Amino acid sequence: MFSRVLTLFAAGLIALASLGAVPALAQDAASAPPVAAQEAAPAAPAAAVGTETKENPYGLMNLIKNGHAVDQIVLGILxxxxxxxxxxxxxxxxxxxxxxKEVREAREVFFKKASLADGVKALPEGSAVRYIAxxxxEAGDHHEGTLTENxxxxxxxxxxxxxxxxxxxAKISSGMGFLATTGSTSPFIGLFGTVWGILNALTAIGVAGQASIDKVAGPVGAALIxxxxxxxxxxxxxxxxxWLLNRNKAVMAQxxxxxxxxxGVLMGSRLVKR
Incomplete structure (x- = not known):
């Protein structure tokens, strides 16, 4: 249980990092001056005292703090x-x-025991191989019942x-549907945020009566994010x-x-007893 909670916490951190990586890269690329401007500009002093880093008004943090409720809902879903x-x-x-690992160890232990009961006891408690064995x-020992005897x-x-x-x-395949759903729907959820941002940009242009850059840059930036x-x-x-699907096939083959x-061992033991 503790490992599951730790994994969930790590997954949340990775999700936050992945969601913030792309906008951060875009922000760095947008804030970098052109090469020609860098060559034409005079050399800056080695150290500027008292300079403050201004927050990007079109970045991800601004979208989280000051964005529309629809933008924040879309970010939460993603x-x-x-x-x-x-x-x-x-x-x-x-x-x-x-x-x-359980299957590989069971092959080395289970089939070397003198009886099926000893083999089952040698398998770890709560393991999948012990459950199958x-x-x-139990199915071989209990075959009674009027209908079962047919x-x-x-x-x-x-x-x-x-x-x-x-x-x-079914146990090791659980959750695969969530991955498939995420892979197929998350681009469209992001596209919905894009459409909403463009709609806000057009609305701001219509209200202002002119296509000024300050009315367009914010919603369009949110849309691209x-x-x-x-x-x-x-x-x-x-x-x-x-990847998990291919690994499941290999594990289930074992x-x-x-x-x-x-x-085969169970049926052979029954023939020996007879």
């Missing part, structure tokens, strides 16, 4: 989606690593093992989704191989 994407990516990577053993033991055990494997797959942030949220979500070997 921040939530970015933090959720990073949190899911980190937690799923940990779950995949954990299950893959315990489900298979299914032969081999099919019954196969059904129970497949269901246990499907539950493990929204577009950049939407893309910055979408790209890591899409990359994380595809889990299914372990379940298949377990089923």
């Amino acid at each position: 921040l939530f989606m970015s933090a959720g994407s990073w949190f899911i990516t980190f937690t799923k990577l940990w779950d995949q690593h954990k299950i893959g 315990q489900t298979a053993v 299914i032969d033991r081999n099919t019954w055990v196969s059904m129970k093992v497949d269901r246990a494997v499907s539950e493990v797959n 929204m577009t950049a942030i939407g893309l910055a949220v979408a790209v890591p979500a899409v990359l994380g989704y595809n 889990v299914k191989a372990f379940a298949g070997d377990l089923h």
Whole structure:
């Protein structure tokens, strides 16, 4: 539980950093004077005493402090989606690593035991492989019931093992839908902020009666910031989704191989007893 909370906190910090990186780069690029102006300007003194850094009136901080409610809502949604994407990516990577390690260790321990009961006890508590093994053993031992007896033991055990494997797959695949949703919708949410900023710019021009730069620069700057942030949220979500999907396939292949070997051992032990 503590690791999940720590991961959530780290994901929030990464989301804040990613959302602020693009506007900061744009602000630095906009504030830098042209090369020709730098060459023509006289050399500045080595140290200016008492100079103050003026806050950019068209940057991200100004948008957060003085922006419209719609702009702030859009930023909040993008921040939530970015933090959720990073949190899911980190937690799923940990779950995949954990299950893959459990399967590798189970192959070295489980199949070397003298009995299935000893093999189950040798597996770590609460692990996915122990859950699958315990489900298979219980299905083989308990095949009673009027309706259940209509299914032969081999099919019954196969059904129970497949269901246990499907539950493990559902566990490590949870949250993938959020990544897919974030990757597909966050650019459009940023685009909505862009459209809203352009609408504000046109409205300011219409009210003022003239297209002065101070009436246009602020809303258009906010619009461009929204577009950049939407893309910055979408790209890591899409990359994380595809990466986790491929890793899930590899991990589940190992889990299914372990379940298949377990089923074969369980059926072979029944034949030996008979």
